[in-house]
Amino acid sequence: MIQIKGLSKIYRTDELETKALNAVNFDVKKGEFISIMGPSGCGKSTLLNIIGLLDSFDGGTYDFLDKSMTGLKEKQRSAIRKEKIGFVFQNFNLIDELSVFENIELPLIYNKVSKSERQNKVNEILERMNIAHRAKHFPQQLSGGQQQRVAVARALVCEPALILADEPTGNLDSKNGNEVMELLTDLHQQGATIIMVTHSAYDANFSNKIIELKDGQIVAEKQNKKLIEIV
Ligand code: ADP
Ligand code: MG
Numbered sequence: 604m605i606q607i608k609g610l611s612k613i614y615r616t617d618e619l620e621t622k623a624l625n626a627v628n629f630d631v632k633k634g635e636f637i638s639i640m641g642p643s644g645c646g647k648s649t650l651l652n653i654i655g656l657l658d659s660f661d662g663g664t665y666d667f668l669d670k671s672m673t674g675l676k677e678k679q680r681s682a683i684r685k686e687k688i689g690f691v692f693q694n695f696n697l698i699d700e701l702s703v704f705e706n707i708e709l710p711l712i713y714n715k716v717s718k719s720e721r722q723n724k725v726n727e728i729l730e731r732m733n734i735a736h737r738a739k740h741f742p743q744q745l746s747g748g749q750q751q752r753v754a755v756a757r758a759l760v761c762e763p764a765l766i767l768a769d770e771p772t773g774n775l776d777s778k779n780g781n782e783v784m785e786l787l788t789d790l791h792q793q794g795a796t797i798i799m800v801t802h803s804a805y806d807a808n809f810s811n812k813i814i815e816l817k818d819g820q821i822v823a824e825k826q827n828k829k830l831i832e833i834v
Contacts, residue, residue: 604764605765608665609663610650612653612661623646626820627816627821633796634791634794634796635796636788636796636799636809636810637797638806638809638810639651639815640814649819654798656681657690667687667765687765688766689710689760689761691758691768691769691771692770695742697742697750697757699743704739706753707729707757708760709757710757711725724760732755747775747779765798766796766798769799771783771787772784772806773801784806791809807827
């Protein structure tokens with residue numbers, strides 16, 4: 604699904620040049636659940652954002668779903684992003700002024716889905732995520748764990764080819780964090796392809812492959828034996 608070769612990313616400000624990614628090679632197959640780990644500032648979010656077409660890159664090649672993503676303009680990136688990729692962020696990124704229903708409906712509006720189909724799809728996913736009783740509530744009326752469930756629902760409602768999660772449990776206590784990880788694990792078992800950035804070795808154990816970044820380079824890649832034994 605993803606082939607990345609020799610990927611590099613340099614952030615330039617007036618004074619400073621930061622090489623956030625340096626010659627990264629990274630492949631993802633359909634149905635994999637991959638964790639990206641590594642110290643703060645090593646380039647995890649940069650890699651995830653490039654994969655998610657939220658950010659451009661300076662060198663190397665990136666193919667997604669058998670199409671080259673190299674040298675695309677923002678307009679082309681955004682079209683692919685809206686249709687094919689669902690994001691879950693550490694801080695949930697819900698819109699406070701919109702209800703749970705409206706937050707989940709938003710990607711469908713962006714993708715110009717008709718109103719009746721939007722109703723059906725949002726209701727279906729509300730049921731699937733066990734948050735139907737919260738449809739009319741606003742994000743601030745929910746616990747962190749419930750907010751992240753809404754964010755996962757929003758990421759899934761367009762049935763994306765790829766789910767990207769950047770420290771999805773980072774703002775949650777262990778009970779709520781576990782619920783979100785169980786949700787991601789269920790999705791993976793139903794066939795979803797997921798790439799997750801995490802600080803937590805515990806959370807990484809839910810995935811089937813762990814890659815470790817350091818100073819913008821992949822320094823280790825391992826299959827998650829624990830998970831393989833369980834399966
Ligand atoms: P991580 O997610 O692993 O903590 P990041 O990918 O966010 O790391 O950042 C990698 C490096 O790139 C860091 O040194 C960070 O300061 C720098 N960086 C990230 N985003 C920007 C930006 N928008 N402008 C300048 N530097 C950035
Ligand atoms: Mg980060």
